Amino acid sequence: MRVSMHSEEEVFGQVKRVLAELFELPPERIVPDANLYTDLDIDSLDAIDLILELKQITGRKVQPEQFRHVRTVGDVVAAVRELMRNETAA
């Protein structure tokens, strides 16, 4: 049951909402391939705010290290799902 709750589509929807609200981005620009830094003009300080917001979604402590290799919106979705999987397993 939980696995279906964290479907890729659903997590993408949540990430998209967070990005749109936090950075006032037009939703149509938030696609899985969009690079956070070059396409969406997100800087390293924004990334900290983003990680804080993602904490709300996952309900878990998010370590910045877990996002070090994140470059695209799709990477964010994958990282969030990974966190949730750990949560389910724990």
Next chain:
Amino acid sequence: METRLRTWLDRGSRRCGTGLSFVVFGLGGTVLSVTLFPILRLISPNRAVAQRRINGAMRRVMGLFIWFMRTLGLFTYELHGLERLARPGQLIVANHPTLIDVVFMLWLTPEVGCVVKRALWRNPALRWPVIWAGYIPNTEGAQLVQDCAQLLAGGRSLLVFPEGTRTVPGRPLALKRGAAQVALASRADVLPVTIVCDVPFLTKGSHWYRVPPRRPHFVITVGQPIPAHRYSVGGVPNALAARRLTAQLSAHFTRGIEAVMRAQPDVTATNPPEIQSASL
């Protein structure tokens, strides 16, 4: 024919003057770094006093250098609203058209710190002067914002060029949001300073010996302070507040530059005698 000769002489003299200024600045900076600044540090009872004295000396040196370049006829300038720079603890943000903007700003602003290349911390001559002056290395992200906010909390003003580097001529300003983040983190007022040079001069990517066809004129205008903390009223997240504040700054600079450029007469077309007199 005579006009062309005079124009040629004028450009030649400004080219020599620009080269000379680079030499004077390079040599002067190095000499002061191993003489005046260490002496000021040695005769000061503690770091705080040394910092104040070195900042004061820096200001005079920068003023002297501006005077030197103006006397050589390299440029003219006018300054507006300088009294607003005197209030301590402000985040002073300026646009960055030319190489010498920082020289102007360090001359005009009392008790000011700035962010400088962190490579200087490994430079044997400049390492200690930048430390004694209380300048901040350009690290990144949260560390840099924290260092800047700490300097402001200490009561000094901080000079930041939010573009991060000189404006690319002909392109719209591209401000990074770090300055806004510092303002939000420190709750300091933001004081925008618009620097306009009416012809491209010592711009990014240009060679120093390519002097402009006529003598550049600087117009430096200190704006009204912006209470940055207003942007985060009502729990607006920092990311959003920083975007809005940065957009306002960008609009302020762009409007200011346009206003000055509109008001400047096109000297090349309408006023050749002024150019000639510069070389006489």
